[in-house]
Amino acid sequence: MEIIVVNEQKNKTFNFIINWSVISLIILFIIAIIVLFIYGIINFARGKVDYKRLNQLTKENTVIQRGIEYLESEIKSLNILIDSLAQRDTAFNHFSKLIPIKDFINEMIIEKAKGRIETDNKLSENLDKLLTRVEQQYSNTKAMVDYLNKKERLKDVIPSIPPVNGWFMRGFGYAPDPFTGTVKMHEGVDIAAPLGSPIIAPADGVVKKIQYTTDFGTVIEISHSEGFETVYAHCQNPAVRQGQSIKRGDVIAYVGTSGKTTGPHLHYEIRIDGIPVNPLDYIIPRGIVANE
Known part of the structure; x- marks a missing residue:
């Protein structure tokens, strides 16, 4: 390819020859x-x-x-x-x-x-x-x-352990009263034990009441959880006070002869929502033997 450039002022021409291959490469x-x-x-x-x-x-x-x-x-x-x-x-x-x-x-x-x-x-x-x-x-x-x-x-x-070491002398239910001979409801169990034997709390709880009555002598009531209450009668020398928190196994009193009794023993009750139940249904019988 040839390109001609004409400069009219100077009356000159310039010739350029360009190769197509170079253009293609560019x-x-x-x-x-x-x-x-x-x-x-x-x-x-x-x-x-x-x-x-x-x-x-x-x-x-x-x-x-x-x-x-x-x-x-x-x-x-x-x-x-x-x-x-x-x-x-x-x-x-x-x-x-x-x-x-x-x-x-x-x-x-x-x-x-x-x-x-x-x-x-x-x-x-x-x-x-x-x-x-x-x-x-x-x-x-x-x-x-x-x-x-x-x-x-x-x-x-739950009061599942015996409150005292001893032997059962009277069970739960209707039976003749040892003083009057009249058949009436016995709302707990009587556990005979030597005078002064320690009475322990069978479960955690709070001492609800300590009082003295003619029939049961010194009575301690303990309130537990789940509606359980326990009652201990014929006690002596209470080792706790009303309102005191106690643990399972704590000594609360000692076996005595207070109230009407034929000898040293513990009258023990378990109540659920205020209703007495048979303690033997809850006690694990260790340390207590049946009266033969």
Whole structure:
């Protein structure tokens, strides 16, 4: 290709010869530069978005990891409590068969250790599964712990141990009065014991009343939880005062002969919501023998 340039002022001409191959190379070079520039801009923008996304996912995974570690710690504490309670009461050993959650947590931790970064949906799905399992485990464990705690508390508030070491001389129910011979309701049991034998509280409670009556002599009434009350008659030398809180096994008085009595013994009653019940239905018979 030949190009002629004419300068009329100087009456001169200039001839240029351009090769088409050179023009093609120049055009291709310019196109290549433009393409590379556009590609670079696209990659830069994409890389910036990917970095932000990666950073966000990393932060989310860190939060989940911390949540897993916290839940693992809580579950470990609950399992320790379960084991402790199971040792104290073998009747509840079957609770130890609760579905373990540790395997599920370990699987998630292993996946994280492999450097696997999951999508939002996958992370949410796994977190929901984890929380569902934890809630189920916590609900089952809490119900068991609450039941066992209540059972443990009942051991302290139900009068299940003998108030004195001795032997039964008269039971609960209708029987002739030893002084009048009249058949009437005997609302407790009489336990014979040596004079001055210690009388203990068979359960935790509060001393409701201490009084003296003609028939029963020195009488002590103790209020317990769950509607239980206990009554101790023919006592001497009370070791407690009205309104005092007492624990199971505390000495409250001593066996005496106050009131109408044929000899030293303890008249003992258990009441539930004010109604007398047979103490033998609640006493674990240790330290007391039947009168033969």
